[in-house]
Amino acid sequence: MSTAFDRRLAGADAAARELRTVRDLLRWGVSRFESAGLAYGHGTDNGWDEAVALLLWALHLPPEPLDPWLDARLPRAERRAVLELFERRVASREPAAYLTGEAWLRGMRFACDARALVPRSPIAEALDEALPQWLELHPRAPSWPASILDLCTGGASLAILAAHRFPEAQVVGADLSADALALAAVNRERHGLQQRLELLRGDLFAAVRGRRFDLVLCNPPYVNDASMQALPPEYRAEPRAALAGGPDGMDLVRRILAQAPSHLCGDGLLLLEIGHEAAHFEAAFPALEFHYLPVAAGERMLVLVEAGQLAAAAIRSRAPRRGSIPRRGTARPRARRP
Ligand SMILES: C[S@@+](CC[C@H](N)C(=O)[O-])C[C@H]1O[C@@H](n2cnc3c(N)ncnc32)[C@H](O)[C@@H]1O
Numbered sequence: 622m623s624t625a626f627d628r629r630l631a632g633a634d635a636a637a638r639e640l641r642t643v644r645d646l647l648r649w650g651v652s653r654f655e656s657a658g659l660a661y662g663h664g665t666d667n668g669w670d671e672a673v674a675l676l677l678w679a680l681h682l683p684p685e686p687l688d689p690w691l692d693a694r695l696p697r698a699e700r701r702a703v704l705e706l707f708e709r710r711v712a713s714r715e716p717a718a719y720l721t722g723e724a725w726l727r728g729m730r731f732a733c734d735a736r737a738l739v740p741r742s743p744i745a746e747a748l749d750e751a752l753p754q755w756l757e758l759h760p761r762a763p764s765w766p767a768s769i770l771d772l773c774t775g776g777a778s779l780a781i782l783a784a785h786r787f788p789e790a791q792v793v794g795a796d797l798s799a800d801a802l803a804l805a806a807v808n809r810e811r812h813g814l815q816q817r818l819e820l821l822r823g824d825l826f827a828a829v830r831g832r833r834f835d836l837v838l839c840n841p842p843y844v845n846d847a848s849m850q851a852l853p854p855e856y857r858a859e860p861r862a863a864l865a866g867g868p869d870g871m872d873l874v875r876r877i878l879a880q881a882p883s884h885l886c887g888d889g890l891l892l893l894e895i896g897h898e899a900a901h902f903e904a905a906f907p908a909l910e911f912h913y914l915p916v917a918a919g920e921r922m923l924v925l926v927e928a929g930q931l932a933a934a935a936i937r938s939r940a941p942r943r944g945s946i947p948r949r950g951t952a953r954p955r956a957r958r959p
Pocket of ligand 1: 737738739740741742772773774775776777778779795796797798801823824825840841842862863864873
C-alpha cells in the first residue's frame with residue numbers, strides 16, 4: 622500500500638519530467654509549501670527563501686548567490702533530488718536545517734540536527750552591531766571581555782560566533798542536555814576552537830560553579846505555556862526543553878537573573894534573549910533596571926543587564942506567591958535605550 626508520501630513523491634516525479642530550470646523548480650516548491658501551509662522561522666521567514674535554501678543545498682551550490690543559476694536547466698536526476706527534498710519538507714514538517722544537517726548564521730555554517738535548537742538567535746546579530754554600539758557609550762577596558770559564557774549553548778553557535786567576534790577571549794558553552802553538547806562538540810571541532818571553547822554540562826550556572834565572566838550570553842527556553850500549545854509542527858520538532866519556559870515563559874529566566882550576580886565580574890554584562898516575551902519579562906522583574914538592545918527582528922527581544930543592576934535588583938529564583946506580585950502600574954521596569 623502506498624503511503625501519502627509515496628503518492629506525493631510520484632507526483633513530484635511526474636513534475637520532474639515537465640519542470641526544467643531552477644526557476645521552474647523554485648516556483649513549484651513555493652506553491653507546494655504554500656498549499657501545505659508550512660510554518661517558517663528557522664533561518665527563513667517565507668516559502669521562497671525556504672525553497673531557495675533547500676534547492677541550493679540539494680544541488681551542492683553555495684547559499685548565495687542564486688541569480689546566476691535561475692535559468693540553468695537541470696538534468697533529471699538533479700530535478701528529482703530537489704523535488705524529493707521539497708516533499709520531505711512537506712511530509713515531515715521538520716525545519717529545513719534538520720533535513721540538510723546544517724544551519725547558517727551570520728555567514729557561518731553550523732552542524733544542525735534535532736539534538737539542539739536550530740541556530741537563529743538575534744544575539745548573533747547583536748554581537749556584531751547593537752552590542753558594540755552600546756559599548757561605545759559604556760566603554761570597558763581594551764582587554765574586555767577576557768571571559769565569555771554562553772549559557773544554554775545548545776549546538777554552540779553563539780559561543781562560536783562570540784569566539785570569532787572576541788578573538789582574545791576564553792569561551793565556555795554550558796547546557797543541561799548531553800545531546801546538545803555532543804552536537805556542540807562537533808561544531809567546536811569544525812570551527813577549530815578546541816583550545817578556546819570549553820563545553821560543560823550542568824543545570825544553568827552549576828556548570829561553572831565559582832567562576833565569573835565578563836560577558837554572559839544566554840538564549841534560554843522562554844516560550845510561555847499558551848504559546849507552547851500553539852506551536853506549529855516545525856517548532857515541535859525541536860527539543861521541548863530548548864523552548865518551554867513555564868506559565869509566563871520566565872521560569873528559567875528568574876533562576877538565571879537570580880544566579881547571575883555570582884558569576885559576573887564587576888563590569889560584567891548579561892545579554893539575554895527574551896524573544897516576544899517582553900511583556901512577561903517586564904511584569905516579572907518590575908524592580909530591575911536594564912537596557913533593550915534593538916535588532917532587526919525587534920526592539921524588545923534582547924535584554925542587556927549590567928552586573929551592578931542585577932545585584933541591586935536582588936532577584937529571587939522563584940516567582941513570588943500570588944498576592945505579593947505588584948499590581949500593574951505600581952512598579953515600572955526602567956528599561957533604557959542604548
Ligand atoms: C533556546 S535553546 C538555545 C540554544 C542555542 N544557544 C541557540 O541560541 O541556538 C535553550 C537551551 O537551553 C538548554 N537548557 C534548558 N534547560 C537548561 C538548564 N536548566 N540548564 C542549562 N541548559 C538548559 C536546552 O538544552 C537548550 O539547548
